[in-house]
Amino acid sequence: MMSRGLLLLRRIVRQLWFRVVAISLFSLLALAVAPLLAPVLPQEWEDRFGRDAVLPVLTILASGMLAVTTFSLNVMVSAYRTASSMATPRVYRLLLEDTVTQSVLATFTGGFVYSLSAIILFRAQLYPPGAAFVVFVMTALVVVLIVVAILRWIDHLSDLGSMDHTLRLIETRTCTSLQARKDTPCLGGCCGTSAPPSDARPIAATQSGFVRYVDMAALNARADEAGVTLYLTRLPGEFVLRGRPVAVAEGADEAFCEEACDLIDIGDIRSFEQDPTFGLTLLAETAQRALSPGVNDPGTAYEVMGRITRLLWENLPEDTSATKAKADYPHVHLPPVTAKDLLKVSFPPIALYAEDAPEVMAWMETSLKALEHHSNTAMTEAAREMRRSYFDAQ
Structure with a gap:
């Protein structure tokens, strides 16, 4: 890291x-x-x-x-x-x-x-x-x-x-980000979905903005020295307001909280380094603009959904619930990026603009059906649930 x-x-x-x-x-x-x-x-x-x-x-x-x-x-x-x-x-x-x-x-x-x-x-x-x-x-x-x-x-x-160059550039960076998260689930920390202890001390953000990068190695080393267990409550890509908790620490003092906050980078704009959902968001926004009345370019929406499907099929992070590998940074806990999170930022924004374009929705249904055959059971279930919510009710 x-x-x-x-x-x-x-x-x-x-x-x-x-x-x-x-x-x-x-x-x-x-x-x-x-x-x-x-x-x-x-x-x-x-x-x-x-x-x-x-x-x-x-x-x-x-x-x-x-x-x-x-x-x-x-x-x-x-x-x-x-x-x-x-x-x-x-x-x-x-x-x-x-x-x-x-x-x-x-x-x-x-x-x-x-x-x-x-x-x-x-x-x-x-x-x-x-x-x-x-x-x-x-x-x-x-x-x-x-x-x-x-x-x-x-x-x-x-x-x-050109549109081809732009989409290829976004896909390449998104692929790198997804592959990095696939190789190091939960950024190398302990994957956990349970709530942190109620007596944990909150670590407040020093400014409002997006969480851009978390220095996992430095956080883990500092927590190990202080005998602290750290729980991240805001993942890279999420927005946090100044004074609101970006993490909580069990057994920490005020000095540790100040040092830990300096190791969490917060800025005005999102970045690709640790945020696998950002690239998928950009692809979805591109399809939204293509489907707007002023552009009316469903072909670009087809291509975007094809690229999204390829990214999720080939670079999906491992199902962390089944991962038994030892964490590289055992003193830092954070929730995993799930298949449902990735699908949520990919297809629903496109569907919002494709309500009057049945051919685009048909392409989306085909993409979701393809992802239902993914080897990752979490992606299979999430794709099936999303497809049913959009198409079975029609």
């Missing part, structure tokens, strides 16, 4: 600005190394590939990369807004983590910073004579990287912002 510090680091790494800054700093470092390599190069190389050979190329790169970067940013924002309007506004945050777009824009920006900085250093006569050949070789490498980035960008633009 990832610690909270590593989680924050991963969130920073996934942001666009981080990759842009990292490649820009790397380009500046390369220019700083150039004078150190100049003394070991033969003089004839400098005569052939001097300032007159490299400065025109740098000038072209500086002007061209600025225009390409600006144009690419406009394309990215337009594509992301289009995807958000077609699917759900919450997918915008997921699109911002697209690694291909980040790498391409970072390469363009790094090329601009590199060429402009090299021109400044040459004009200021801060480079020794032999450094021009080193910069020439580096510039050739930068040109190759830019060409590769342009080819990747052209290929990526053919799919960027």
Whole structure:
């Protein structure tokens, strides 16, 4: 289980600005190394590939990369807004983590910073004579990287912002989240559905928002030291108000409650890390928008339900009532995410918008019938119960 510090680091790494800054700093470092390599190069190389050979190329790169970067940013924002309007506004945050777009824009920006900085250093006569050949070789490498980035960008633009790309992106992240919960039921803690002891001390949330991440390893270690048993009352993805209990602790003092609260991340928006229902919610919202009168696109609803059915069929967390494996964090108890919870956020929101679309409801009935054959008995029972509630009464 990832610690909270590593989680924050991963969130920073996934942001666009981080990759842009990292490649820009790397380009500046390369220019700083150039004078150190100049003394070991033969003089004839400098005569052939001097300032007159490299400065025109740098000038072209500086002007061209600025225009390409600006144009690419406009394309990215337009594509992301289009995807958000077609699917759900919450997918915008997921699109911002697209690694291909980040790498391409970072390469363009790094090329601009590199060429402009090299021109400044040459004009200021801060480079020794032999450094021009080193910069020439580096510039050739930068040109190759830019060409590769342009080819990747052209290929990526053919799919960027489309419904297929958006749904595939949501499904991939949802699959990862479901698989993580399947591998570590109850986040590695003790699965329990019973109420905590009545004399347990409440751990109040310090702010209102969604529970985003629980540092299970740190909580368990702190509870073990203090001889405390912790019961989470709010799972990742659930909303809690400031001052309301996010967990309760048996045998804890006030100091432990303050430390435990700091290990539970609460924010304004939900995240995928420990919330397997978030991706299913985004898929359901996409189908809802497709079924709205202004869009009227039942085909997207069919595809969404197909993806939801595939996710639940292939990545369903284990039935924790039958799980006998020893918990990795025995001092932390929390309720499991059940098959009924997953179905509740998947199909009912779509059914709400599909009341006047019998063909969509027929597809939903087919999906629920398929899930009734799942090897997990909890999913079988939950799918059968939902199908009866929607279709047997008709």
